[in-house]
Amino acid sequence: MFHYTYDGSFEGLLTVVFEAYERKAWPTTIEPEHLAQPSMFGETVQVTTDEEKANRVWQGLKKRLSASALESLYYTYLWEQSGFERLIFDYARLVFDSPESVEGNYTAPFILQVQQIHKQVHREKHRMEAFVRFQKTADGLYYASIAPDFNVLPLIVRHFEKRYADQRWAIYDSSRRYGAYYDLQHTAFVQLENPALSPKQQGRLQTDQFDENETRYQMLWQVYFDHVNIPERKNPKLHLRHIPKRYWKYLSEKQPRLL
Amino acid sequence: MNDKIIGKLKILADAAKYDVSCSSSGGKRKNENKGLGNAEGMGICHSYTEDGRCVSLLKILLTNFCIYDCAYCVTRKSNDVQRAAFTVQEVVDLTINFYRRNYIEGLFLSSGIFKDADYTMERLVRVARKLRQEEKFNGYIHLKTIPGASEELIKEAGLYADRLSVNIELPSEQSLQSLAPEKNYAEILMPMDSIKNQLVQAKEEVKLFKAAPKFAPAGQSTQLIVGATSESDRQILQLSDQLYKGYSLKRVYYSGYVPVSTDSRLSIITEPPIIRENRIYQADWLMRFYGFDVKEILDEANPNLDLDIDPKLGWALRNRHFFPLEINTADYEMILRVPGIGVKSAKKIVSARRFAPLHFDHLRQMGVVLKRAKYFITCQTKSLQRQDFDSEQLRRRILFGEGSVRSALLTQQLDLFRKVG
Numbered sequence: 001m002f003h004y005t006y007d008g009s010f011e012g013l014l015t016v017v018f019e020a021y022e023r024k025a026w027p028t029t030i031e032p033e034h035l036a037q038p039s040m041f042g043e044t045v046q047v048t049t050d051e052e053k054a055n056r057v058w059q060g061l062k063k064r065l066s067a068s069a070l071e072s073l074y075y076t077y078l079w080e081q082s083g084f085e086r087l088i089f090d091y092a093r094l095v096f097d098s099p100e101s102v103e104g105n106y107t108a109p110f111i112l113q114v115q116q117i118h119k120q121v122h123r124e125k126h127r128m129e130a131f132v133r134f135q136k137t138a139d140g141l142y143y144a145s146i147a148p149d150f151n152v153l154p155l156i157v158r159h160f161e162k163r164y165a166d167q168r169w170a171i172y173d174s175s176r177r178y179g180a181y182y183d184l185q186h187t188a189f190v191q192l193e194n195p196a197l198s199p200k201q202q203g204r205l206q207t208d209q210f211d212e213n214e215t216r217y218q219m220l221w222q223v224y225f226d227h228v229n230i231p232e233r234k235n236p237k238l239h240l241r242h243i244p245k246r247y248w249k250y251l252s253e254k255q256p257r258l259l
Numbered sequence: 260m261n262d263k264i265i266g267k268l269k270i271l272a273d274a275a276k277y278d279v280s281c282s283s284s285g286g287k288r289k290n291e292n293k294g295l296g297n298a299e300g301m302g303i304c305h306s307y308t309e310d311g312r313c314v315s316l317l318k319i320l321l322t323n324f325c326i327y328d329c330a331y332c333v334t335r336k337s338n339d340v341q342r343a344a345f346t347v348q349e350v351v352d353l354t355i356n357f358y359r360r361n362y363i364e365g366l367f368l369s370s371g372i373f374k375d376a377d378y379t380m381e382r383l384v385r386v387a388r389k390l391r392q393e394e395k396f397n398g399y400i401h402l403k404t405i406p407g408a409s410e411e412l413i414k415e416a417g418l419y420a421d422r423l424s425v426n427i428e429l430p431s432e433q434s435l436q437s438l439a440p441e442k443n444y445a446e447i448l449m450p451m452d453s454i455k456n457q458l459v460q461a462k463e464e465v466k467l468f469k470a471a472p473k474f475a476p477a478g479q480s481t482q483l484i485v486g487a488t489s490e491s492d493r494q495i496l497q498l499s500d501q502l503y504k505g506y507s508l509k510r511v512y513y514s515g516y517v518p519v520s521t522d523s524r525l526s527i528i529t530e531p532p533i534i535r536e537n538r539i540y541q542a543d544w545l546m547r548f549y550g551f552d553v554k555e556i557l558d559e560a561n562p563n564l565d566l567d568i569d570p571k572l573g574w575a576l577r578n579r580h581f582f583p584l585e586i587n588t589a590d591y592e593m594i595l596r597v598p599g600i601g602v603k604s605a606k607k608i609v610s611a612r613r614f615a616p617l618h619f620d621h622l623r624q625m626g627v628v629l630k631r632a633k634y635f636i637t638c639q640t641k642s643l644q645r646q647d648f649d650s651e652q653l654r655r656r657i658l659f660g661e662g663s664v665r666s667a668l669l670t671q672q673l674d675l676f677r678k679v680g
């Protein structure tokens with residue numbers, strides 16, 4: 001029995017795959033160091049992230065998998081739900097051990113699961129691209145805070161870079177406590193933790209930091225939202241299916257009316 | 260706070276909302292000038308109205324003053340409503356500021372006709388030009404062409420817009436004559452034809468030299484009103500079929516008529532025909548993505564869609580001789596025709612069966628919904644049903660039997676009827 005631990009990074013996880021093959025010692029468990037419980041049985045293998053080794057595993061996968069399957073593996077990492085390490089490992093192992101391509105073999109349960117995770121994470125990514133609402137600050141920054149179900153911030157950055165190339169913006173993940181900041185040239189990942197604030201306030205803008213027109217445009221947007229609606233066609237079930245309640249917190253049109 | 264803008268926005272959003280198209284997909288405009296926005300690829304719904312429709316564009320009229328008197332339209336001259344008009348700059352400001360906050364994908368601008376067609380069209384074009392040239396805006400722009408506007412203006416509109424639309428609204432010439440006497444089919448179809456020719460020409464030019472100006476890269480669309488006049492579903496879908504084929508339209512939208520008018524020229528309805536509209540959309544999908552011919556969906560004997568079941572199931576029940584289908588060997592095109600199996604499931608099936616012969620359990624794990632499909636397929640010659648049913652029995656089993664729930668739409672409509680009755 002082998003218990004692998006790693007530093008929680010994607011590269012770290014790929015290094016685990018490398019080490020397991022190197023030792024021909026297949027993991028019973030894979031856990032991030034800070035969560036791992038000492039085990040009475042079996043051997044614990046502490047893996048140190050090694051970019052070189054991680055890269056060799058990645059290149060090996062790249063040779064045998066399509067871009068979309070590689071993406072599925074990365075998305076599974078960002079999914080963060082318990083057991084994701086195991087899934088990635090099993091998937092990689094099947095890929096390396098099969099003489100033929102395993103892609104699209106949905107009769108294998110974990111290939112199907114990785115594909116379903118891909119879909120879930122993709123949907124959350126898409127939702128964040130849709131539901132982010134920037135608020136303009138007095139110094140011209142467009143700021144939004146999110147708390148996605150999965151760790152999709154790294155996935156949405158490109159979309160916003162392309163779209164808002166001529167404005168400074170920042171998106172802050174308040175549940176994972178990090179953000180992306182675009183300064184008109186590059187996007188950097190930043191921690192802007194303010195220990196004075198409670199987790200709920202963390203990353204939330206106060207109205208006195210607003211640009212002078214910010215409230216006005218939020219109000220106009222609410223007015224617009226109320227007036228595109230056709231009351232004769234009201235369909236609350238369909239409405240909720242499209243925007244589940246847990247997303248309402250982002251949406252200025254779902255906040256109390258300013259007017 | 261500028262109350263004037265709020266007042267205008269209320270009136271001009273209200274007046275625009277019956278145009279159901281809100282698509283922002285199919286654009287090809289990239290942000291290459293470090294400007295604002297990007298309209299590549301799939302459009303995004305940034306919100307949903309309480310009636311469950313996608314909110315993707317700022318959809319407004321430039322003005323709801325109109326010299327015409329189309330019976331079905333809230334904006335018609337004889338209707339007693341508040342009138343308003345935006346200035347070009349006001350529309351530009353709203354669009355840019357909504358876009359920068361990630362509220363919208365872009366603008367859908369239409370208008371009542373004030374003075375004459377060209378005067379109105381020229382203003383719509385001016386908004387688009389300003390957005391593109393002064394604001395370096397690369398977001399999505401959909402312009403509605405004003406019936407009777409000159410070809411030059413439509414041509415210029417196409418240079419700035421991602422999509423142009425020409426609304427036909429009424430599905431036959433007779434209805435048009437009685438409800439919109441100022442309009443006629445020839446006049447509506449002319450700009451459609453000219454847009455089609457421009458689209459073809461622009462494509463040819465791009466083949467020759469890459470930097471050739473783009474013309475409405477997301478194509479053209481139109482809208483038909485359902486239920487205000489007496490056309491059958493067959494007439495409506497035949498018209499759509501001609502439009503898709505003859506004018507290479509990207510989309511035909513169907514708008515279940517919301518009784519906004521008590522004009523005596525209209526048929527009397529109290530509820531928007533939501534289920535009918537939904538069935539027509541399903542049939543439209545079958546034509547565009549499932550390889551169905553309009554003749555397979557409706558014919559002389561069946562001029563209207565069955566409101567209780569979707570048109571694909573309807574077709575399958577009329578064509579039992581194609582079934583049951585063996586999932587492990589059937590062509591992809593035929594799998595697509597199985598009730599309850601959509602494009603995604605069909606693709607998964609075709610992919611997975613290369614690795615192993617499929618059982619029903621495989622299908623379930625892959626998320627293929629078998630509730631309806633099971634009556635029409637076999638897996639390795641095995642079937643999930645023990646006995647044969649005729650089409651009428653099947654229809655009843657699928658609709659009411661085995662604890663099957665009715666569609667949410669149907670329940671909703673029934674509730675409405677109950678309230679009325």
Ligand code: SF4
Pocket residue numbers: 325326327328329332333334335336370371372439
């Ligand atoms: S021309 Fe257009 S806006 Fe004017 S009444 Fe007819 S449909 Fe309405």
